[in-house]
Amino acid sequence: MRRLFALLLALGLALAQGPEAELQQALLRTFGAWAKPFFVLDQTVYLTPEGQEAESLLTWSYADPKACRLRLEVAPSREAPRAVLVYTPERQFLRTPEGRTLPLDDRLLLEVLFVWQTGALGALFPYARVEREGEVDLPGGERALAYRVERREHLCLPKGVLEARPFVGRILVWEGRVVGEGYFSPVLGAEALLLYREFREVEGVRYPLRSETWALVEGKAVPFARGVNLELRVGLPLGEELFR
Numbered sequence: 551m552r553r554l555f556a557l558l559l560a561l562g563l564a565l566a567q568g569p570e571a572e573l574q575q576a577l578l579r580t581f582g583a584w585a586k587p588f589f590v591l592d593q594t595v596y597l598t599p600e601g602q603e604a605e606s607l608l609t610w611s612y613a614d615p616k617a618c619r620l621r622l623e624v625a626p627s628r629e630a631p632r633a634v635l636v637y638t639p640e641r642q643f644l645r646t647p648e649g650r651t652l653p654l655d656d657r658l659l660l661e662v663l664f665v666w667q668t669g670a671l672g673a674l675f676p677y678a679r680v681e682r683e684g685e686v687d688l689p690g691g692e693r694a695l696a697y698r699v700e701r702r703e704h705l706c707l708p709k710g711v712l713e714a715r716p717f718v719g720r721i722l723v724w725e726g727r728v729v730g731e732g733y734f735s736p737v738l739g740a741e742a743l744l745l746y747r748e749f750r751e752v753e754g755v756r757y758p759l760r761s762e763t764w765a766l767v768e769g770k771a772v773p774f775a776r777g778v779n780l781e782l783r784v785g786l787p788l789g790e791e792l793f794r
Contacts (some may be wrong), residue, residue: 569682573697573721577673580728580746582755584670587614587788591781597773603744608780611787615674618706619793636791637662639706661698666706667717668731668744668758678702678716688721688745689764689771694722694729707715732766738774741766753784 589612593608596605610623610632618639631647635658642659654662662688664673679700686696689720701717703709728746735742741786761777 555562566764569697570677570680573677573680573699573723574728576723576728577721579726581670581673583749584615584674584755586753586755586785587612588755589783589786589788591780593778593780595778597775597778599772601773612792613671614788615671615706619788620662621792622662622665635662636793637666637692639708657736662716663707663711664733664736667701668706668719668733670755672731673728675701675704675706676791683720688722688730689743689762691742692724694724697721697723697731699793735765738765743771750779750782752782755784757780757782768769 583757589610592609592611594607594609596607598604602609606626608625608628612621613619613734618637620637622635623785624635625647633647634645635641635654636645637654642654642662643659644654646652666675677699678696681698683696683698685693697720699719699721701719702712704712704717721728722730722732722745726755728734730743730745732741732743733738743764743766745762745764746758747762748758749756750759751757757779758777759779762773763775763777764771766772
């Protein structure tokens with residue numbers, strides 16, 4: 551009887567909180583408060599539909615959330631020349647490994663917008679709408695509680711972008727923590743499912759140590775990529791030269 555009462559009390563508190571408060575608590579519990587500038591080095595291994603390794607890329611990310619500045623460097627190895635993508639409110643551009651500077655095309659701009667919308671960075675910014683959808687099945691037999699989220703404005707994105715086309719996604723929560731996200735990926739041209747398998751904690755913030763990306767094709771989850779975090783530094787100064 552005591553256990554039943556505790557369960558009913560927990561359910562009542564969850565209902566009283568509403569989905570917005572539930573999700574905000576899960577995001578904070580999972581990622582922490584990402585306000586300081588940070589640097590991460592990630593390795594992404596892209597997979598064939600059969601799950602075989604096809605290509606590997608390294609991404610060096612420098613982010614200053616308060617100033618809405620982001621720099622991404624991408625290369626197949628530490629020694630190879632890097633493509634550099636820079637996003638600030640004033641300027642967005644791509645610098646090729648050969649040294650040419652180009653404006654971001656639509657696909658690259660969409661990719662950058664999704665960086666600001668998802669993961670640890672996305673958790674910083676509020677949603678306009680949150681709805682609890684119920685439990686869903688995940689690859690590998692796990693289950694999660696899905697929240698449908700919608701964002702119509704974003705402090706770090708150009709005004710009017712989300713008003714014209716709101717960001718819509720799903721946050722997946724299990725036992726009070728975020729275990730994944732779902733959204734339409736401009737890279738895949740399909741719905742993507744990003745699952746967080748393990749986290750690294752530095753100075754009170756948490757970043758995915760291991761992750762998996764799946765493409766949802768005709769209702770079936772197809773493996774697309776595996777991610778591993780190789781380095782995380784929080785609170786370091788990021789000079790202006792990084793964003794020029």
